Amino acid sequence: MFLVNGTNNNNNLGYKFFSKKLCLINKNNTMRKISIAVALVALIIIVIIGSLKQKDQPLSPKMQLREKFSQKDQPKVDHTKFDILKQTFNSPQEVTKACETCHNMTAHEVMNSNHWNWERVDYIKGRGITYIGKRNAINNFCISAVSNELACAKCHIGYGIDETGRGFTDSTNIDCLVCHDQTETYVKADNMAGKPKEGVNLNFVAQNVGRPNRTNCGVCHFYGGGGNNVKHGDLEMAMFEPTKSIDIHMGIDGMNMACVDCHKTKHHNISGKLYSLSSMNVNRAYCEDCHTSTPHEKEILNEHTMKVACQTCHIPTYAKANSTKMYWDWSQAGKLKDGKPYTIEDSMGNHVYMSIKGAFVWARNVKPDYIWFNGTSSHYVAGDVVEDTTKTLILNKLHGSYNDPESKIIPVKIHLAKQPFDPVNKILIQPKLYSPNPGEGAYWKDFDWVRASESGMKTVGLPFSGKVSFIETAMYWPVNHMVAPKEQTVQCKECHTRQNSRIAKLRDFYIPGRDRSDIVEYAGFTMIILTIFGVLVHAFLRYYFKRKL
């Protein structure tokens, strides 16, 4: 209505809207004044409605996650009230029996878990369906659990496994407490095949059980390989109570999340696993489970998630608080001082030499290596013949390449080692390392490679030639924890650069800033230089002849 009036009052049709409005205001027409007032009020109302409505908008996904994980689970049951847990327990097995009176179907779940079996059924290309786990895989830390069960079973969720494998079938041998203790007083004894330490108050622990917290998982997973942060690099005792700058999820000054918040668990089957032992792309825990694959505001970053795993940018370094082992040289082991084994520590308290284990290299705040990974891997399994002994033997090869659409770039810790090898049979040796007494062939007591190998290989049922040499091996440990606050995220430039790109070793594709074609560069610059040269010569000649004319 305003528009029409305005146009009529102006003969010139070309006038701008602005001048029409001016014209309207100049006219002392009450009706128009009222109309303007009504329009203004309407506008104010719309603004108010708009501002009110903003409050109804759903929370951002990040806020939702924050809300969800800030509400901690409350226990549903008070175990202190149960009489059966008030009895005097003479052995830890009796505790398990008491648990089973209520949780009478749980043993089945636990005994089907890989925490119990130390192996899983996997399909591996080229090998078919296999069982793979601590019973047959070999690592390049303490090499193998088999024949060393008394010591290694400290981290088994059971009581009393030994070299015969006994203990895997009896449900009362399940150690419920190690995972469910909420008192932090339950401790397993050294070299006792997984039994608790003397003096643990089993009643107190049994009456205070609940959802596993970081301590339950950490007592084993932070100390894998015989010491803090030896194996993983991203899982260590600093993760019991980390700050946000060490781990944004678990930071006690932040979300303070527990392991099982991400490692979702159903029927004692815990999601997420590490490829030191597993081979198939199943039952994994992903960042995307909470964050989706397109969590960034910038679309260009969301596109990266097609080829780049979240961890690659969001875990700039691992072993942020304490050092992790990068190299283990078993061939140096066995040096004795006055007939006795000894240990050398560096300034940070890391063992750099141990007579029983050899020489080590540690590192802290390590930039990961990067590889293509499609979620599958293949393993060196006890007894596999090594054909090419000149190359570093990769014990767990992670598969993937740029051209594989399933593959993404992931960060890894690469642990190198020199470990015992039978040069005649061309197989890795699984030595017997631990035994309670000297003279039983255990390397840590007798320091004799041949006897230790003989004893260990006999237990696993593999041939041993009597000769021991050492072979270079590598293990790939995907880095998934110690996610940094977003301010510390890897910057574009750290990969998209010619010099020292984080992904300098991944050469099967082109990325801007890092890659260029020498032919294009040389040809292009030759063309540009020739152009400049031609221009200069032409200009000079023009100048020269102009002066002459």
Add this chain to the structure above:
Amino acid sequence: MGHKKVYIYKSFERFWHWMQMILIFFLGFTGFEIHGYYSFFGFEEAVTYHNIAAYMLIGLIVFAIFWHFATGEWQQYIPTKAFIKAQIRYYIIGIFRNEPHPTKKTALSKLNPLQKLAYLGLKLLVIPVMVTSGLLYMFYRYPTKYGVESINITTLKYIALIHTIGALFLVAFVIGHVYLTTTGEKILTNLNAMLTGYEEIETDETDENTNIETNSEKLTTQND
């Protein structure tokens, strides 16, 4: 022989030319930073600015195409064999002898035969190649992203290499182009014309003279 001030470059044409210059220089500057020759904005910002400038240039190109067809100016770029040899001879020999330009610039024919070829090549080959490779650079992952694996482009390599070749070629082109602007009657004659629209043109034949005059007058009035 006389001199006439002739209106050669219309206002849109000049706007288009200088906007294009600014954008191409900016694209070059950010582009070579992305390529890793130096660090100024930082990689992330360089990419952001490069993409924004790219969209602006595409917008400008759309307007320019419309303008060329709407005004019929596209006909200026129809290549001709006539005077090609003379033009080459002029740049190689004639220019040093202070000979006159072999072709006359008029509002209706403002490009010499070599310019026609060069700019036609630029518009039909280099710019489309840069725009296409640039868009592919930005969007090559999109088919996969939206589940169309069949037209998926698996590697950025060739897209990036073509884009780089085009960029290096444009650097050489700009150097030659800027230098050739100095080959007008005076060093700054051509530059001045592209800034103001007017160029002083030698007139020797009465027929052509009147022709130009009427044309330029007509155009001048329109602009006023």
